Amino acid sequence: MASISELGEFGLIKRLSKDIKINNSSTIKGIGDDAAVTDYKNKQTVITTDLLLEGIHFDLSFSPLKHLGYKAVTVNISDVYAMNAIPKQITVSIAFSNRFPLEAIEELYEGINLACKKYNIDLVGGDTSSSVSGLTISVTAIGEVDKEKVVYRNGAKPNDLICVSGDLGGAYAGLKLLQREKEVFKANPEVQPELTGYDYILERQLKPEARKDIIEFLEKIDVKPTSMIDVSDGLSSELLHIAEESNCGIRIYDQKIPIAEDTNKFAEEVLIVPTIFAMNGGEDYELLFTISQSDYEKVDVSPDITVIGHITEQSKGNFIIASDGTEIEIEAQGWNHTK
Amino acid sequence: MASISELGEFGLIKRLSKDIKINNSSTIKGIGDDAAVTDYKNKQTVITTDLLLEGIHFDLSFSPLKHLGYKAVTVNISDVYAMNAIPKQITVSIAFSNRFPLEAIEELYEGINLACKKYNIDLVGGDTSSSVSGLTISVTAIGEVDKEKVVYRNGAKPNDLICVSGDLGGAYAGLKLLQREKEVFKANPEVQPELTGYDYILERQLKPEARKDIIEFLEKIDVKPTSMIDVSDGLSSELLHIAEESNCGIRIYDQKIPIAEDTNKFAEEVLIVPTIFAMNGGEDYELLFTISQSDYEKVDVSPDITVIGHITEQSKGNFIIASDGTEIEIEAQGWNHTK
Numbered sequence: 001m002a003s004i005s006e007l008g009e010f011g012l013i014k015r016l017s018k019d020i021k022i023n024n025s026s027t028i029k030g031i032g033d034d035a036a037v038t039d040y041k042n043k044q045t046v047i048t049t050d051l052l053l054e055g056i057h058f059d060l061s062f063s064p065l066k067h068l069g070y071k072a073v074t075v076n077i078s079d080v081y082a083m084n085a086i087p088k089q090i091t092v093s094i095a096f097s098n099r100f101p102l103e104a105i106e107e108l109y110e111g112i113n114l115a116c117k118k119y120n121i122d123l124v125g126g127d128t129s130s131s132v133s134g135l136t137i138s139v140t141a142i143g144e145v146d147k148e149k150v151v152y153r154n155g156a157k158p159n160d161l162i163c164v165s166g167d168l169g170g171a172y173a174g175l176k177l178l179q180r181e182k183e184v185f186k187a188n189p190e191v192q193p194e195l196t197g198y199d200y201i202l203e204r205q206l207k208p209e210a211r212k213d214i215i216e217f218l219e220k221i222d223v224k225p226t227s228m229i230d231v232s233d234g235l236s237s238e239l240l241h242i243a244e245e246s247n248c249g250i251r252i253y254d255q256k257i258p259i260a261e262d263t264n265k266f267a268e269e270v271l272i273v274p275t276i277f278a279m280n281g282g283e284d285y286e287l288l289f290t291i292s293q294s295d296y297e298k299v300d301v302s303p304d305i306t307v308i309g310h311i312t313e314q315s316k317g318n319f320i321i322a323s324d325g326t327e328i329e330i331e332a333q334g335w336n337h338t339k
Numbered sequence: 340m341a342s343i344s345e346l347g348e349f350g351l352i353k354r355l356s357k358d359i360k361i362n363n364s365s366t367i368k369g370i371g372d373d374a375a376v377t378d379y380k381n382k383q384t385v386i387t388t389d390l391l392l393e394g395i396h397f398d399l400s401f402s403p404l405k406h407l408g409y410k411a412v413t414v415n416i417s418d419v420y421a422m423n424a425i426p427k428q429i430t431v432s433i434a435f436s437n438r439f440p441l442e443a444i445e446e447l448y449e450g451i452n453l454a455c456k457k458y459n460i461d462l463v464g465g466d467t468s469s470s471v472s473g474l475t476i477s478v479t480a481i482g483e484v485d486k487e488k489v490v491y492r493n494g495a496k497p498n499d500l501i502c503v504s505g506d507l508g509g510a511y512a513g514l515k516l517l518q519r520e521k522e523v524f525k526a527n528p529e530v531q532p533e534l535t536g537y538d539y540i541l542e543r544q545l546k547p548e549a550r551k552d553i554i555e556f557l558e559k560i561d562v563k564p565t566s567m568i569d570v571s572d573g574l575s576s577e578l579l580h581i582a583e584e585s586n587c588g589i590r591i592y593d594q595k596i597p598i599a600e601d602t603n604k605f606a607e608e609v610l611i612v613p614t615i616f617a618m619n620g621g622e623d624y625e626l627l628f629t630i631s632q633s634d635y636e637k638v639d640v641s642p643d644i645t646v647i648g649h650i651t652e653q654s655k656g657n658f659i660i661a662s663d664g665t666e667i668e669i670e671a672q673g674w675n676h677t678k
Contacts (some may be wrong), residue, residue, distance in 0.1 A: 150368075
């Protein structure tokens with residue numbers, strides 16, 4: 001196999017893009033010119049971008065590169081779905097030091113291409129570069145949406161129901177598990193990491209999915225959420241964004257927060273209240289949204305959507321209600337990417 | 340002044356985006372939701388992205404942060420102009436280590452905002468993050484263009500004239516000067532860098548402009564180039580891209596390549612043939628394009644566009660002709676970002 005320096009930058013781009021197929025009619029021209037060209041006809045478009053750095057957002061000692069590539073795509077398109085839009089194109093820029101052989105970069109792109117296939121997205125551009133140290137990945141995703149269907153964070157109204165898809169806290173539990181086993185391994189490299197039986201939380205951390213199915217379901221039942229956001233920084237942080245943008249208050253119930261059995265089990269093991277994982281963990285990439293009470297019955301048929309509370313007047317503040325009725329104020333999370 | 344850790348990520352984003360104004364009607368929603376929302380009506384859109392890393396693409400020991408922010412924008416929108424499109428929105432993601440105080444990040448954004456203002460672009464999104472070391476900047480630019488006006492790299496035909504805007508090699512001369520003075524300073528910190536009299540090449544390197552004016556001129560004289568690319572990697576590399584994508588040959592004349600007096604002067608000083616700067620230097624962000632011979636007279640009125648050669652049949656190969664008539668094959672540049 002040729003080395004990266006033998007291929008050169010343009011050779012590398014050619015090699016990485018050789019299997020790319022264009023699937024969306026809105027993609028007019030993909031990789032290969034100064035810019036990609038797209039045509040959204042009479043739709044609006046949404047644009048979102050994320051920058052992922054080794055040592056900050058991921059740890060290659062326990063993140064396989066293929067999973068990392070997949071995750072880099074899903075975390076971005078999750079933001080597109082959170083606008084009630086359908087992702088259509090992504091660009092991917094990567095920078096990597098010379099400790100990465102061509103095989104490693106190809107593995108990363110395998111994951112990227114897998115996600116593109118699964119979510120029917122076209123990889124239309126990007127940039128490859130060397131870096132002084134470590135791996136950096138920057139993804140920009142573009143999606144399309146009918147003008148009247150865009151959902152912002154700012155439309156929640158008092159009495160709207162607060163809903164969340166799937167379950168929360170699992171990704172953070174997976175991260176804590178991986179970090180724990182890494183420490184054990186560092187202390188004694190003879191000991192093999194103990195990861196069996198933790199499949200669910202590991203997958204939540206290493207290979208999260210974006211909730212395309214929820215957006216499709218909402219379309220099918222003809223429900224447009226009044227506000228929506230994806231859960232990337234933890235439920236607390238996302239609820240506060242909705243409260244701030246919609247000028248409203250939040251009231252959710254601890255007991256209602258959906259948490260998977262495996263997440264509960266791990267939380268018990270490490271003596272942490274599982275709600276903490278859900279509220280402050282992040283990286284679940286579930287959708288948090290609000291609906292009018294009149295849409296409750298339509299949404300309730302989905303086993304994958306849970307109503308966790310409701311919107312109040314702004315003056316009532318933002319609270320989570322414990323099972324004994326105690327009201328705890330929801331607090332913002334600080335600057336903390338590694339958590 | 341508050342520190343970045345006191346502000347937190349969301350506080351920092353708020354602070355950096357507080358002065359941002361939306362100027363384009365295609366921008367429906369800028370910073371502040373999961374994604375930006377845009378509406379290009381019946382136009383096509385072009386998307387391009389660049390990833391810039393400290394130590395690879397820039398050296399903060401001689402690049403002021405404000406200039407760097409400005410340049411990060413111009414190099415991206417240069418790709419948009421190279422499609423004959425008009426840039427409308429950018430997203431900017433940055434990651435930086437704790438050695439950067441808030442003032443430094445604000446200075447970087449000052450440059451970004453300055454470029455946005457000058458080129459009438461809306462900053463609509465991005466991401467801020469900490470990094471293990473160094474500064475990373477990722478910019479994605481989106482532009483719009485009438486469907487029938489998009490110019491690709493692949494439309495050059497035999498006998499088309501090869502044109503270039505402005506002059507070439509200056510940015511590379513500026514880089515070589517800055518690197519030379521840095522070495523002198525490292526060897527003896529008492530010696531002040533000798534940069535006076537080199538204003539032009541320094542500006543070409545530190546604060547390049549994108550050729551918006553050329554795109555506007557071509558529109559005004561109603562000339563659509565048959566192919567176009569921006570000069571980011573050096574004239575050789577760009578010519579070969581056009582040759583490859585258009586399945587044609589290249590014939591340019593050494594004596595015709597526009598090189599500024601200051602670039603020539605510096606090249607003489609360091610005993611390098613100035614053509615080398617132009618062919619292999621890069622970062623000039625001029626536009627290289629081809630036009631039908633019938634458009635020659637219309638283009639010729641511009642003092643800012645030079646015809647440097649013409650397109651041939653592919654079988655004739657890619658050559659630069661020296662003043663004595665010697666034919667030298669144009670060669671590709673390798674993987675080399677720092678040059």
